[in-house]
Amino acid sequence: MSEISIIVPVYNVEKYLARCLESIINQTYQNLEIICVNDGSTDNSLQILNNYAAKDKRIIVINQENKGLSAARNAGLKRAGGTYVSFIDSDDFVHPQFVEILLYLIKQNQADISVARILKNKTQKNIIPETINKANIHAKIESNPLFSILSHQRYRLRFMVCPALYKTSLIVNHLFIEGIYFEDYPWIISLMSQNPKTVITNQQLYYYTYNPGSITKTAFTVKKANDYWTGLKYLFEYFKQNKQGLSFLKKRLMPNIFKTQLKLIEKETKKDDLYSVLADELYWAKKEKLLSIWHNNWFRLRKYHKIMNNKHS
Numbered sequence: 001m002s003e004i005s006i007i008v009p010v011y012n013v014e015k016y017l018a019r020c021l022e023s024i025i026n027q028t029y030q031n032l033e034i035i036c037v038n039d040g041s042t043d044n045s046l047q048i049l050n051n052y053a054a055k056d057k058r059i060i061v062i063n064q065e066n067k068g069l070s071a072a073r074n075a076g077l078k079r080a081g082g083t084y085v086s087f088i089d090s091d092d093f094v095h096p097q098f099v100e101i102l103l104y105l106i107k108q109n110q111a112d113i114s115v116a117r118i119l120k121n122k123t124q125k126n127i128i129p130e131t132i133n134k135a136n137i138h139a140k141i142e143s144n145p146l147f148s149i150l151s152h153q154r155y156r157l158r159f160m161v162c163p164a165l166y167k168t169s170l171i172v173n174h175l176f177i178e179g180i181y182f183e184d185y186p187w188i189i190s191l192m193s194q195n196p197k198t199v200i201t202n203q204q205l206y207y208y209t210y211n212p213g214s215i216t217k218t219a220f221t222v223k224k225a226n227d228y229w230t231g232l233k234y235l236f237e238y239f240k241q242n243k244q245g246l247s248f249l250k251k252r253l254m255p256n257i258f259k260t261q262l263k264l265i266e267k268e269t270k271k272d273d274l275y276s277v278l279a280d281e282l283y284w285a286k287k288e289k290l291l292s293i294w295h296n297n298w299f300r301l302r303k304y305h306k307i308m309n310n311k312h313s
Contacts, residue, residue: 002033002058004084004099005168007076009069010049011039016091016209017048023093023207025056029100034059035076036090040066045090070176070183073161077172086165088206095129095205102165104134105199109141112196115157115164116205127207137201145198146244149189150252155200157192159185163206170196177234180227186234189253193238193245220264225277228261232281236288250290258282258304279311 006024010017024034036059038046046063053059062075073087084103088094095101098116105114121127140155142148149157161184174191176183192198232254239245258278265274282304285291291304 002082003031004029004033004086004103004165005076005080005082006032006034006099007073007080007085007087008034008036008090009039009072009076009087010036010041010045010090011066011069011072012041012043012045013090014041014044014048016093017045018052020088020090020093021048021052021059023096023098024088025052025058026096027094027099028097029103032058032099033080033082035062035079036060037062037064037072037076039064039068039072068179070178070180073183074175074178077175080168080172083168084165085168085171087162089162091209092162093207093209095132095207097129097132098205099165101132101134101137101201101203101205105137105139105201106165106167109139109199110197111141111199112167112170113145113164113198115198115200117202118158118160118163118206118208119204120208121210132203137203139199139201142198142200144195145200146189146192146195146248147252148200149192149248150256155202157188157198157200159188160208161188167196170194177230180230181224182227182231185253185257186231186238189235189248190238190245193242193248220261220268220274222273222277225261225265225274225281228257229277229281229284232257233284236290254285254290255300258285259300262300262303275307276311279307282308283311 008020036049038049038061049061053061060079062079064075077085086099102114102116105111145157171191176187235249239249261278265271265278268274282291
């Protein structure tokens with residue numbers, strides 16, 4: 001039985017897929033099962049997966065109709081048999097010691113989760129990783145990891161699910177919200193609110209690719225705006241009996257999400273429908289007594305009230 005399950009959701013990434021798979025099958029730690037979920041790709045991604053699976057018996061290919069990233073991850077999670085699980089997006093790739101180091105950190109610190117830093121590969125140039133001596137790795141243990149998200153600490157968590165290794169028992173029933181964009185942030189925040197023992201290293205082991213066709217690089221739509229709101233409503237319900245989680249939602253997350261949406265809307269040429277969604281979202285936040293948290297930013301608060309008044313006055 002493989003100790004670690006790597007879940008790779010795949011959708012129309014023929015340009016990047018071989019690089020991703022090569023980085024996984026050539027890990028210094030080899031006791032892996034590599035679960036690739038083809039989410040209805042219309043390019044040659046499935047053929048690439050089948051070719052690799054024919055050569056490496058650790059690769060398991062799940063083929064499903066297009067349901068989105070969350071459904072692909074959930075399908076992989078339901079199939080995972082390892083003691084630990086990691087998610088790697090198929091347009092990204094990882095350091096050869098990605099698994100070795102994250103597993104070492106979990107076992108060395110008796111942790112539930114280990115997290116690495118991301119290197120953003122903006123230039124698309126080939127990255128030649130250097131061998132890392134585990135004895136020289138710097139890391140920090142977080143017993144209350146929720147508030148390291150959106151912090152300015154050197155060792156901090158981000159909204160991304162991928163650069164991490166998780167105990168399977170911790171997340172096997174912690175599924176992603178299906179049918180939405182930006183599924184990472186409600187998943188990771190609700191998980192971290194359970195206070196899993198988390199060890200964070202500043203070692204860059206995960207290489208994020210700037211893919212012009214990715215969700216974050218394409219136009220901001222009404223669907224995306226509504227999906228931000230879906231994530232907030234999910235967390236609001238999730239945290240109703242959790243004072244610490246509700247405090248994080250009010251004081252850190254919601255100001256960040258609304259500010260992000262405002263910036264994305266202002267980049268678009270057609271803004272009216274997007275402002276309408278944001279107005280409804282802000283009105284909901286006000287009704288739930290969540291809007292007063294911006295008392296220390298009057299300029300932005302006035303902007304939000306103006307957006308609401310244009311629709312709800």
